Amino acid sequence: xxxxxxxxxxxxxxxxxxxxxxxxxxxxxxxxxxxxxxxxxxxxxxxxxxxxxxxxxxxxxxxxxxxxxxxxxxxxxxxxxxxxxxxxxxxxxxxxxxxxxxxxxxxxxxxxxxxxxxxxxxxxxxxxxxxxxxxxxxxxxxxxxxxxxxxxxxxxxxxxxxxxxxxxxxxxxxxxxxxxxxxxxxxxxxxxxxxxxxxxxxxxxxxxxxxxxxxxxxxxxxxxxxxxxxxxxxxxxxxxxxxxxxxxxxxxxxxxxxxxxxxxxxxxxxxxxxxxxxxxxxxxxxxxxxxxxxxxxxxxxxxxxxxxxxxxxxxxxxxxxxxxxxxxxxxxxxxxxxxxxxxxxxxxxxxxxxxxxxxxxxxxxxxxxxxxxxxxxxxxxxxxxxxxxxxxxxxxxxxxxxxxxxxxxxxxxxxxxxxxxxxxxxxxxxxxxxxxxxxxxxxxxxxxxxxxxxxxxxxxxxxxxxxxxxxxxxxxxxxxxxxxxxxxxxxxxxxxxxxxxxxxxxxxxxxxxxxxxxxxxxxxxxxxxxxxxxxxxxxxxxxxxxxxxxxxxxxxxxxxxxxxxxxxxxxxxxxxxxxxxxxxxxxxxxxxxxxxxxxxxxxxxxxxxxxxxxxxxxxxxxxxxxxxxxxxxxxxxxxxxxxxxxxxxxxxxxxxxxxxxxxxxxxxxxxxxxxxxxxxxxxxxxxxxxxxxxxxxxxxxxxxxxx
Numbered sequence: 001x002x003x004x005x006x007x008x009x010x011x012x013x014x015x016x017x018x019x020x021x022x023x024x025x026x027x028x029x030x031x032x033x034x035x036x037x038x039x040x041x042x043x044x045x046x047x048x049x050x051x052x053x054x055x056x057x058x059x060x061x062x063x064x065x066x067x068x069x070x071x072x073x074x075x076x077x078x079x080x081x082x083x084x085x086x087x088x089x090x091x092x093x094x095x096x097x098x099x100x101x102x103x104x105x106x107x108x109x110x111x112x113x114x115x116x117x118x119x120x121x122x123x124x125x126x127x128x129x130x131x132x133x134x135x136x137x138x139x140x141x142x143x144x145x146x147x148x149x150x151x152x153x154x155x156x157x158x159x160x161x162x163x164x165x166x167x168x169x170x171x172x173x174x175x176x177x178x179x180x181x182x183x184x185x186x187x188x189x190x191x192x193x194x195x196x197x198x199x200x201x202x203x204x205x206x207x208x209x210x211x212x213x214x215x216x217x218x219x220x221x222x223x224x225x226x227x228x229x230x231x232x233x234x235x236x237x238x239x240x241x242x243x244x245x246x247x248x249x250x251x252x253x254x255x256x257x258x259x260x261x262x263x264x265x266x267x268x269x270x271x272x273x274x275x276x277x278x279x280x281x282x283x284x285x286x287x288x289x290x291x292x293x294x295x296x297x298x299x300x301x302x303x304x305x306x307x308x309x310x311x312x313x314x315x316x317x318x319x320x321x322x323x324x325x326x327x328x329x330x331x332x333x334x335x336x337x338x339x340x341x342x343x344x345x346x347x348x349x350x351x352x353x354x355x356x357x358x359x360x361x362x363x364x365x366x367x368x369x370x371x372x373x374x375x376x377x378x379x380x381x382x383x384x385x386x387x388x389x390x391x392x393x394x395x396x397x398x399x400x401x402x403x404x405x406x407x408x409x410x411x412x413x414x415x416x417x418x419x420x421x422x423x424x425x426x427x428x429x430x431x432x433x434x435x436x437x438x439x440x441x442x443x444x445x446x447x448x449x450x451x452x453x454x455x456x457x458x459x460x461x462x463x464x465x466x467x468x469x470x471x472x473x474x475x476x477x478x479x480x481x482x483x484x485x486x487x488x489x490x491x492x493x494x495x496x497x498x499x500x501x502x503x504x505x506x507x508x509x510x511x512x513x514x515x516x517x518x519x520x521x522x523x524x525x526x527x528x529x530x531x532x533x534x535x536x537x538x539x540x541x542x543x544x545x546x547x548x549x550x551x552x553x554x555x556x557x558x559x560x561x562x563x564x565x566x567x568x569x570x571x572x573x574x575x576x577x578x579x580x581x582x583x584x585x586x587x588x589x590x591x592x593x594x595x596x597x598x599x600x601x602x603x604x605x606x607x608x609x610x611x612x613x614x615x616x617x618x619x620x621x622x623x624x625x626x627x628x629x630x631x632x633x634x635x636x637x638x639x640x641x642x643x644x645x646x647x648x649x650x651x652x653x654x655x656x657x658x659x660x661x662x663x664x665x666x667x668x669x670x671x672x673x674x675x676x677x678x679x680x681x682x683x684x685x686x687x688x689x690x691x692x693x694x695x696x697x698x699x700x701x702x703x704x705x706x707x
Contacts, residue, residue: 013148014032014046014145014148014149014165015046015048015165015166015168016168017141017144017145017148018030018031018032018046018048018145018165019048019165019166019167019168020144021048021118021120021141021144021145022048022049022120022167022270023167024137024141025120025134025137025138025141026122026126027049027105027120027121027122028049028050028102028121028122028123028245028247028270029047029048029049029050029120029121030047030048030049030118030119030120030121030141031044031045031046031047031048031050031055031118031119031121031162032044032045032046032109032116032117032118032119032145033045033061033069033073033116033117033118033119034109034115034116034149034156034158035063035073035114035115035116036060036158037158039334040062040063040064041060041061041062041063041334042060042061042062042063042069042070042073042116042117043059043060043116043158044058044059044060044162045116045158045159045162045163046162046163046165047162047163047164047165048164048165048166048167049121049167049197049270050121050197050244050245051164051197051198051199051241051244052161052162052163052164052198053198053199054241054244054245055162056339057313057315057339059161059162059338059339060334060335060338060339061335062330062331062334062335065318065321066091066094066321067091067094068081068087068090068091068094068104068106069106069117069119071106072106072107072108072117073108073114073116073117076108076110076114077108078105078106078107078108078135078138078139079105079106080103080104080105080106080130080135081103081104081105081106082103082127082128082129082130083101083103083124083128084101084102084124086128087104094317101123101124101245101246102121102122102123102124102245102246103121103122103123103124103126103128104119104120104121104122105119105120105122105130105138106118106119107119107120107138107139107141107142108142109142109145109146109149110146111143111146111147111149111150112150115146115149115150117142118138118141118142118145120138120141121245123245123246123247123248124246124248125246125247125248164197164198167197167270167271185203185205186205186206188205188207189207189278190207190276190277190278191204191205191207191208191209191210191211191212191275191276191277191278192204192205192207192208192274192275192276192277193205193208193224193274193275193277194272194273194274194275195224195240195272195273195274195275196271196272197244197271197272198223199223199224199225199237199240200221200222200223201219201220201221201222201223201224201227202220202221202272203220204216204219204220207277208275208277211256211262211277211278211279212224212228212231212256212277213228213230213256214227214228223237224236224240225237225240230254230255230256230257231254236254239252239264239266240266240273243266243267243268243273244268244273246268247268247269247270248268249265249266249267249268250265250266250268251263251264251265251266252264253280260279261279261280262277262278262279262280263277263278263279263280263281264276264277315335315336315339315453315456316456318331318335319331319456319457319459319460320460322460322463322464323463323464323467324464324467324468324471325358325359325461325464325465325468326359327464328347328359328457328460328461328464329347329358329359329361331460332345332347332359332432332457333345333359333361336434336453336457337361337362337434340434340446340450341436341440342362342418342434342435342436343362343414343435343436343437344360344361344362344363344412344414344433344434344435344436344437345359345360345361345362345432345433345434345435346359346360346363346368346371346432346433346435347359347360347422347430347431347432347433347457347461348383348387348430348431348433349429349430349461349465350376350387350428350429350430353375353376354373354374354375354376355371355372355373355374355375355376355378355383355384355387355430355431356372356373357371357372357373358430362435363412364412367411367412370411371411376388379405380405380407380408380411381405381408381411381419382395382404382405382408382417382419383419383431383433384431386419386420386421386431387421387422387423387428387430387431388428389421390421390423390428391421392418392419392420392421392447392450392451392454393417393418393419394417394418394419394442394447395416395417395418395419396416396439396440396441396442397415397416397439398415398439401417412435414435414436414437415435415436415437415438415439415440416435416436416438416439416440416442417433417434417435417436418433418434418435418442418450419431419432419433420432420433420434420450420451420453420454420457421454421458422454422457422458422461422462423455423458424458424459424462427462429458429461429462429465430458430461432454432457434450474537475500477537477538477541481511481537481540481541481544482498482511482512483496483512483513483514486514487514487515487516487522488516489514489516489519489522489584490519490520490584491520491584491706491707492522492582492584492704492705492706492707493678493704493705493707494514494678494702494703494704494705495678495679495681495682495702495703496512496514496682496700496701496702496703497682497683497685497686497699497700497701498510498512498698498699498700498701499650499686499698499699500698509527509528509529509530509531509536509537509539509540509573509575509698510527510528510529510540510648510650510698510699510700511525511526511527511528511529511540511543511544511700512524512525512526512527512646512700512701512702513525513526513544513547513548514702514704515547515548515551517551517552517581520583520584520585521581521582521583521584521585522582522584523547523551523552523558523579523580523581523582524579524580524582524644524646524702524704525544525547525577525578525579525580526577526578526596526646526647526648526700526702527540527543527575527576527577527578527594527596527621527648528575528576528577528596528648528649528698528700529543529573529574529575530573530574530575531573535571535573536573539566539569539571539573539575540575542565542566542569543562543565543566543575543577543621546561546562546565546566547562547577547579549561550562554581554590554592554633555579555580555581555590555591555592555631555633556592556618556630556631556632556633558579558592559577559579559592559593559594559618559621559629559631560628560629560630560631562577562621563594563619563621563622563623563629566621566622567622571622573622574620574621574622574623575594575620575621575622576594576595576596576597576620576621577593577594577595577596577621578591578592578593578594578596578597578599578615578646579591579592579593580599580644580646582638582704582706583638584638584706587637587638587639587640587706588635588636588637588638589601589635589636589637589638589644590633590634590635591613591615591633591634591635591636592615592618592631592632592633592634593615593616593617593618593631594617594618594619594620594621594631595617595618595619595620596617597647597648597649597652597659597663598612598613598614598615598663599612599613599615599644599645599646599647600612600613600644600645600647600663600666600667600670601613601636601638601642601643601644601645602642602643602644602645602670602671602674603639603642604639604640604641604642605641605675608671608674608675609671610667610668610670610671610674611667612663612664612667613634613636614634615634616632616634618630618631618632638706639706640706640707641705641706641707642705642706643670643674643681643703643704643705644703644704644705644706645666645670645685645701645702645703646701646702646703646704647666647685647699647700647701647702648697648698648699648700648701649697650689650697650698650699650700651666651685651689651699651701652666652689653697665688666685666688669684669685669688670685678703678705681703682701682703685701685703686699686701
């Protein structure tokens with residue numbers, strides 16, 4: 001989005017709409033998230049009614065994240081969270097970074113295209129339920145924001161940081177009453193301050209300056225916890241944030257060193273906070289414990305206070321959701337980079353004495369290729385030394401880097417670097433490098449948070465590396481056991497697909513096969529081994545071998561013999577299986593089922609019709625009480641041009657959906673699209689099954705057409 005969002009001519013600006021939305025809905029704040037053109041990431045673009053820094057942990061949120069904002073955009077519906085208890089129950093990871101009591105609404109911005117979401121925040125004092133009228137106000141406000149986005153005269157882009165939108169309220173000219181108000185405040189014996197929603201002091205009387213121990217000039221325009229050394233303890237900023245979010249008064253006592261106690265009261269409203277400071281009325285005992293006061297570390301506004309603590313909690317919760325190495329890389333790139341203002345990232349893993357780059361962002365791939373595979377004892381960059389020593393290294397500018405590693409600055413053109421070792425229980429996992437396009441001083445607060453974050457990344461990366469290794473082993477085993485190619489059989493065309501489950505699920509035992517018996521006969525097999533692990537994949541291979549060994553006899557006998565093989569293996573896993581003997585000369589099918597889903601048969605044109613074949617099922621293979629099980633055989637005609645679809649349950653099972661309805665929907669899809677080529681038909685069926693990230697089971701699909 002363009003940084004200039006004022007109205008031109010009769011054009012309504014986003015600022016005006018956001019400000020009007022806050023007033024119309026009675027919310028204390030509103031924000032707009034826009035989808036980034038660089039990937040499925042929601043970027044906070046504008047905030048009205050709250051400090052921009054207060055939302056820093058949530059400037060960037062991935063669309064796939066488990067939270068209310070992502071759900072509103074993914075599912076394209078309004079999400080309401082009326083209480084903090086609801087947030088903790090429904091979205092525990094999101095609640096970890098939201099310690100305040102308030103109500104939230106997330107409305108998708110969806111017009112000609114999907115833009116993002118409108119977020120509204122209310123104090124906890126409002127009712128936890130949402131009325132129909134309030135829901136209408138929220139959705140109509142989202143519609144107005146969408147209209148502004150789509151009717152803008154210049155293209156919208158994502159800013160580096162969200163903009164603070166002023167809350168515009170009609171009222172009397174302040175010049176008429178300003179002098180009288182100043183006189184009133186100056187006469188008060190207590191300190192009075194006005195603090196805006198960004199935490200900056202906009203006015204203070206002489207008593208306030210005297211009690212805080214600083215001049216008025218040094219305080220105006222500054223945040224109290226940055227301008228006053230003894231207010232640098234994060235608890236003071238947290239009191240301010242609590243008042244802003246809750247819109248309720250906050251009172252507490254603070255120690256001004258060495259021994260003076262002050263009462264501080266915060267009174268918030270929609271425009272900011274009025275603060276009153278007065279000496280504590282009773283003298284504290286000499287041995288009363290004083291609150292911990294940190295030294296003035298000169299931390300930057302971006303690094304100071306509880307905002308960074310909540311940010312760290314939020315990032316820790318996000319890292320806990322990662323499963324694969326790709327998840328960790330994406331999370332670091334999409335959330336940690338912008339949170340710390342960095343423009344580049346490289347993550348390396350220790351592998352056989354070398355640093356293998358497993359992810360990067362903001363670097364020329366040619367430079368990455370030059371750095372990949374460096375030995376751990378390299379002096380080309382600090383990465384190897386940092387990993388071996390376990391001590392992080394920070395370089396604020398190229399000159400500082402060149403003193404220790406002269407060749408490093410020229411490798412990438414970056415101007416500042418943070419090298420963070422990824423160490424878990426004395427094991428060197430890898431190294432994370434954050435880099436900046438311009439010189440960047442690292443305050444003590446920056447360094448402390450980055451080092452803590454490196455430990456969290458190391459834990460997540462260690463888990464992800466183990467998961468990927470296990471998954472690759474199981475997946476490789478399964479792929480090795482599935483047929484590489486299917487045999488060519490005259491008068492029969494065939495297409496097959498196998499899709500593993502979405503990430504986070506181990507490999508499964510789905511399988512398919514086509515066995516050539518003669519020039520006019522073949523056997524088609526599909527099955528599903530119970531479970532999602534290496535044992536399931538291994539058993540799948542044994543079932544395929546047993547079927548191959550007996551293929552050609554009656555279908556019921558094939559399944560019976562395979563069942564006896566599983567009895568001898570004494571496995572605890574069950575297998576569903578469908579075996580079909582295809583007789584192309586007699587144009588018929590002979591089917592036997594061990595508890596598998598019914599195949600679909602589409603009759604040829606000109607009047608195609610798709611039905612689920614009714615096959616008398618036998619028991620699942622491997623059920624101990626059925627060692628001598630009987631598997632009835634069903635015979636059906638197979639006219640030339642017929643299409644036969646065999647599939648596993650991953651294709652038709654979905655939460656809150658009856659499997660019978662899913663099979664009927666698949667039959668309708670097959671009936672409508674069955675005249676396409678088999679490869680095109682297979683891809684169409686998989687798209688019909690749903691998006692990859694929603695799949696919780698493997699999918700095996702075998703399509704056959706008689707010619």
